Amino acid sequence: METLGQLAVKSADAYPEKIAVKDENRAFDYKEFIARARALSAYFHDLNFEKGDRIGILMSNRLEHIELDVAVALAGLIKVPLNYRLHPKEHQYMIEDAGLRLIIGDQGLIDAVNPDLPILYIGGDYEAVIGKYLGQAFSEQVGEDDLFAIMYTSGTTGNPKGVMLSHRNIIAGALSLAQVCEVDYEDIIGHAAPLTHGSNFLSHVAWLYGLTQVVYSKFEPEEFLDHLEKDKVSVMFLVPTMVNLMIQHPSFDAAKLATVKSINMAGSAIAASKLQQALDKAGDIFIQTYGQVEAPMCITMMPRNEIRNRLDSCGRIGTFVDVKIVDGDGKQVADGEVGEIIAKGSLVMKGYWNNEKATADTLKDGWLYTGDLGWRDAKGFVHIVDRKKDVIISGGVNIYPREVEEVLNLHKGVKETCVIGVPDDKWGECVVAYVVPNGTEEVTVEQLIGLCKDNLASFKKPKEVFIVEELPKSSYGKILKREMKQKHVEVIQ
Incomplete structure (x- = not known):
């Protein structure tokens, strides 16, 4: 060279x-x-x-x-x-x-x-x-x-x-x-x-x-x-x-x-x-x-x-x-x-x-x-599954956020998604999703939960879904899941 x-x-x-x-x-x-x-x-x-x-x-x-x-x-x-x-x-x-x-x-x-x-x-x-x-x-x-x-x-x-x-x-x-x-x-x-x-x-x-x-x-x-x-x-x-x-x-x-x-x-x-x-x-x-x-x-x-x-x-x-x-x-x-x-x-x-x-x-x-x-x-x-540090462990089972995000993105009105694991008293962690609409059609929590029900095992479904205007991103355009977890604490308080 x-x-x-x-x-x-x-x-x-x-x-x-x-x-x-x-x-x-x-x-x-x-x-x-x-x-x-x-x-x-x-x-x-x-x-x-x-x-x-x-x-x-x-x-x-x-x-x-x-x-x-x-x-x-x-x-x-x-x-x-x-x-x-x-x-x-x-x-x-x-x-x-x-x-x-x-x-x-x-x-x-x-x-x-x-x-x-x-x-x-x-x-x-x-x-x-x-x-x-x-x-x-x-x-x-x-x-x-x-x-x-x-x-x-x-x-x-x-x-x-x-x-x-x-x-x-x-x-x-x-x-x-x-x-x-x-x-x-x-x-x-x-x-x-x-x-x-x-x-x-x-x-x-x-x-x-x-x-x-x-x-x-x-x-x-x-x-x-x-x-x-x-x-x-x-x-x-x-x-x-x-x-x-x-x-x-x-x-x-x-x-x-x-x-x-x-x-x-x-x-x-x-x-x-x-x-x-x-x-x-x-x-x-x-x-x-x-x-x-x-x-x-x-x-x-x-x-x-x-x-x-x-x-x-x-x-x-x-x-x-x-x-x-x-x-x-x-x-x-x-x-x-x-x-x-x-x-x-x-x-x-x-x-x-x-x-x-x-x-x-x-x-x-x-x-x-x-x-x-x-x-x-x-x-x-x-095939990339997810970042090692982002894997959600719920009830001792691994859940890959990207798999859930792929399903949520099937909705034609969804622009982008972020799935995170948050502390849960019963399961250790539970799945929570944040979704940004693209404005082309209505997006509801019920529709998104239904998509997950139709495409994912029950234990992988989000416990909660939040529809938001934007997601926190790095200067390179990557969604910041660590910051999203911090924001989630603020949302539920």
Whole structure:
């Protein structure tokens, strides 16, 4: 394998006049793009940064994310993307934990944190640096096992952990995504999801083919479809929440997706009924991948020619990872049996930054223990059951919230659901469901209870169902079940 910097330089040499990246107002061809990235790497070198120093990036969706990826890679530094949707106190924790030497980004976001370290604001200051160093370059000796990024987990259980990802990890993910998204040399990659996270993994595919990337500053379903049509985007990453908003929008027009080849729908689970709806409305343009920050995107991969027939599966095992499903003692279970999904290979992180205990708890003999429960069928397709920590134990029997959520989502008037376990004096825990309607038709508690009665064993039915306007979500669009449990206590008091 190569490094990200080397791959980007090769693309620039091969396609100097092709547009590398653009947004609503700007466009840079590969010659301009690589010159800007090299100028930034020279600037980092002039600041006496050493190989392995960390640089924080705190900004909304902007094309600078993409050129900074290359600049950091060329300089042998480590990028630390900070999700702009997080609270300044969360940013401060990550800044201190990572030991940043510099932070680059939007002035308003950075000033809210008020970090005690050098700052480079996007805009005039940033462009002045590029102008000063344009024509200069610096390249550090970087190997594929050197760190490229420290990406912090969403922190749903305590402080976020810094996942250490090497160039090898990132390129293994890019090669996997290229395969499952059926990427070729004519594709155009679109970014509407945050470039601090999932969409950034797709951005690295561009350096394998010399592709054009289009960055959108925000996601508004109707405008987004217009942009896709105008820019002829063919490949993108969207979280299921974004897909649902797009296809359920009153003015949704599938014709505007004419150039779209594949949408990687990942980042959180999607109910089979909602996936079916997306396929029926938009066509066979969706692929699915399952992964974690600790093994980016492609632990499993579901191509678009398979997805319609396997709505409840996340695909077969990815190209650059080995996967086993094990019991509580770490022993592999038989096909059809539920166990914890563990993974090993080029895709798997090097560990957690400054956290030996968490690394030892999660990486055992090179195997990443994902905390996800699932099973594998006879044809090799993996099926996610639920997060290990979210399993409800009622009367000594395991109940998987996702199974109940799948049934609730069968109601055509349901937008999304959240099933949790709450303390119960008799059974230890009982099942409680929260449901958000989509506004297309009436949704009642009686209807939802009836659905569960018709489709689930009696002990799996929710004891209570609450219809609400929204569910608490992380900045990445994942429903926060821990917070939902806390809110439930407030509801019943």
